Amino acid sequence: MSDDLTTTPDPMTYDGPVGGWGSAKGMAQVARAARPGPGALETLRRQNKPGGLMCVSCAWGKPPNPHVVEFCENGAKATLWDLTSERCGPDFFLDRTVTELSTWSEYDLEMAGRLTHPLRYDAASDRYLETTWNEAFAAIGQELQALDPKAVTFYASGKAGLEASFLYALYARAYGHVNLPDSSNMCHETTSVGLKEVVGSPVGTCVLEDFEHCDMIINVGQNPGTNSPRMLHPLQEAAERSCCIVAINPLREKGLIEFASPQSVWQMTVGSPTEIADRYLQVRTGGDIAALTGIAKHVLALERAEGGVLDHAFLEAHCHGVQDWMDWVDATDWADLERVSGLTRDAMEGIGAIYARSKAVIGVYGMGLTQHVHGSDAIGALVNLLLLRGNIGRKGAGCSPVRGHSNVQGQRTVGITEKPELVPNDRLRDLFGIEPPMEEGWNTTAFVEALLEGRAQGFLGLGGNLARAVPDTDRVAAAWRAMPLTVHVATRLNRTHLMPGRSSWILPCLVRAEQDIQSGTNQQVTVEDSFSHIHGSIGKRTPASPHLMSETAIVARLAQATLAPSPKMPWDSWADDYARIRALIEAVYPDDFRDFEARMNEPGGFYRDNPARNRDWQTESGRAQFTCPADLDATGLGERAGVYRLMTLRSNDQFNTTVYGMSDRLRGIEGDRMLVMMSPEDMAAEGLAPEQRITLDGAADDGVVRRVEGLRVVPYDLPRGCLAGYFPELNPLSPLSRGDLASDTPAAKGIPVRLA
Template identity: 40%
Template structure:
């Protein structure tokens, strides 16, 4: 068996790179973004292959970017560059001509590959054929597709219960594969369907479902062009959703004001040089945020409450001029309780809790006081906290108070981080399926689906550790590097009997494995998928509920790859055999057949095959967007929520740590070592600290330190980081993900959503001797 490594996601380096620091940027994009994008594409895919793919990405009739879920314009799209720098980098990763053959795996042991960094592992290339790691083996070796599916089927059928298996899904998986994947697991007999949403916007899904009746946003892209105020909380669009900057530019040109709320000053929230405009090309920067509120880590709820309090007080001084009382009376419930709750606070106390001066909060309140067309956007900076669900509900409170929902230019906008993570949930990838969904499955297919709730990500990891899970199937993603408490997670994954990964490229999750491991290489989003002479396509759902087709344009790098649909169908047949009542061969032969079944099972997909072929696709129903609320408890009123402020008590030597992405990565995929906007080059193992904290701790810029977390009496350590002074609130620090996931306790999760609290970890810092 391959040798164990102490911290699989942190790599435990003995040496660091030659770190270079520059002054952080005050603007994003511009010509440097174009140069960086082209450099990655040409190096990985070559000029002809790379440009052919770029010109079809995010185009009508082309393929959907495998990076973020920001929507494409409904109408005109740029014929040259309907993508961003990080979208181009994501494409470069999957369009690469480098491939891993049997010879590669024969020459590289699992232990040897484990010694590489996550970036080095990912840069090796596309996996070109199925490979298998036998019990006690040191190297992956070739295996036929038939034999691979046979082993998976046997392992699943040998379990004492279907609940001893879990089936993970990443946000890259298209609707068609997601639908049949969950259908397979239900016919097999389990709802163990952990997915990447469990680790990111699950707090949003839970909060909005309980508040407005749907776990999704309520705005369209056009709403951004017709709004008065946009509030961006805990989100960094310049790095994580760069195409959003174009929408913000258009909003500004139409007169909108933008309020940014974030512990760090991020380049993409300060200024934007749009490379698709003459001004951007010649270097003219357009201001993004009109007001920047630098909250301390997890100060968001206090800040929102402060805004609500100021609006409430202003309305009571001039009744009916600030809050929408007609909307509150006719469309909501719980307002009186919220009002009484808010009046317990003082502005000064809330300002201290938020870490934002009271006069700045007043300025923000004045910007929205007499406006009703307000959009609030948020991402992981809000959701990955113990009070993540409550904070999202607080955001909803503010919108409901203003009646800023169900009308043009107004609403709630959770910005999803992966291209089809929202579509996965629509396709019923969920460990807690609703009774209506299960009843529909039974009605359409005739079998009784399991009713017991399954494991989400955190519960799956705990179940592996306890020996309750024995087979783990991952549809995409880098499960180990994405998850919290990576030492604990690695120990859990090594207790599996079999780990199965449906992947395009090698990642660390393949190297920390069960007794046996299988990698099933699949087509990428940009690859052609031709069956019986017919080009197939899949469909995806973006952050704003648009379903559109995605059809690959590149020749696959290997003839020995299968689509995700084909892999699921063959895995289902190998497992269920003659006891299945589902037409897997029909699904595998033509994806139109899958969409026809989706239409039967999932509301809002009528005429699916016809409408998905329309240029730009179609919107699925969204009741709150129409000003209607249909909650699970039968209520037709949106709900205000009352929640107490979180309290964080720090010892003198403790700090709050938030995890962030560098500009040279997407999720766990590391493209390079240049965080251009923050001025960090050639090293990722850095900790951003306030200069006053550095001095008080007896440290200085460039010092090497170890980071510790001691939750539950367990010492977690991330070794060898470099101190970097940065504009961040006192007692707050920031580090790159996934290097410090090892510090995120498996027990620290958001209430109700069970999301790991990666944005708020209590740490201690110790200088490395010598």
């Protein structure tokens, strides 16, 4: 590193809007790489429409009256990727050892194509070899019987439908454990814990229709352009009817700045894009609690000066802890709020003034708010602000977390949880004759801790690439292969598959767009969106290989091979007709799934209701809860000389650990993914030039050495002291020891690092 100061470089930018021809170009690039088979366009035409395919990308709601085109760039990429014509069959593995494949990038592994045959790992040749389904199920069942169930983990990635997810959770409990982590543990588990504490609901209180009736949207730590592009349509419509949209985010993300709708001939030709955010507050990483408190502090000041600002009737009838919170706000100094948030008092007061005169406000948030040590407190800070004017439990208002995986919320709904108290165990006993374990199981963090300590004996993955998605990936990789058994239900090869346990199996499954023929009938599956609506989905494409099985059938066959026969659990009968599984789901969860079979194809999905939306507060106090945070700084890092706050992000060509290409178009960044974004001012102060290669060291106080080398520095519009880079490449710097104090969600948006 040079000791000389450089001139301040210009930050990277993207000149175009989100959507428009740039989106079309991005889809075309992925289509050229994936070379999807016949019928891909027809699948896209049906995507997210009643009687069609529900997208496997994000969980944004599906409207009852869909657009002609109801998919976004990311959703199209996911479908085209699934329907690739590339195949990764047994011959591929005969030519390549696992050791060789371990050196490949995520992108190159994905580009090998769809898995076509069940595979078993052969340690002698260091290769995956073709096997039969019967051999695989018999061997896996026998090995599971020999292991301690309490030391085995059943992980779910968030993509499998409700039918497979319900059977998976039942299988785990019948086997003898509730080690049932899913991808929610990595992102929105903070919502399940933190939001439930303050409003009594573990999910958002809004429905899609609310976005048609709000006059203010506060978007905190959520980037719709990359993570949920279909959300841009309601944001555009809100902006065009003069709804005030406020963005609070460390990066100036293009999806919150301007959008050109591909549905609009005018915007795709001569028209200009729609400006989205009226105000954009570039909060310091982890400064959301302070920012939201500053806004609320001004709202209280306006009430005292002018009156008529707070909803006193709502506060008196529905809220608890109001005065204690107000006293805490009064005692919190503006200087501290400015220092921690990185915002000026004027900026926070400006938003407070708009909020004070808005009639219906939605608080939207993503993982930028939740993936912190005090992420639950950050959710509480947003809810505090909403409660002041009664903005929960009425039309056009509420709290709206935006989920990632298409069915991650639904998996929790039907029993994939490590917490026994969240499941109707009495019904499971009566219906299935099992004795569900009543002690808490392992979430993702607990599983990784057990893995690193040598206590984890077996892993079943229903999708996903968990060893790359978790914190401390270098340490995890070294420990993963020590497990006696690893089993992966998958569609494509990924890095976790290349860390085989002593016995390891890959079980290839159908994608949601493909026909799922059981007993001569093409089966439907169901998913739940971010707004608690349930949708039916049916695939029409010919499967990539005649040797594939559905996720539901694989789970049933595994259970059948592992468990003792029981007339109350006819796994083969359930796998023959998914309507029988939906009848079981309705029997176990009658309130949520009343008339399940009859309602699952309703346009827009059927709503399973939310007590908090009805102002039924299922909290400890029986009311909506005002809370005072433990720390204004959500990162919990304080001020440490030379320590930067690193946040990990997706690129535009990515969905979680799936990498479609090397373009991050919406940030103006192209090329390899080994990079770190840094403010031009910090680059100049550190004597760094654009594209210079540097090393980052972890700066957590836990005694573990963490390092990532060879990162090119990219100048980007960020607050001073904040860095950003890609997930999962920078996960080795993320400490397992740092997670939300209430939920264990990894603090991936506030990783302490130093320049080496």
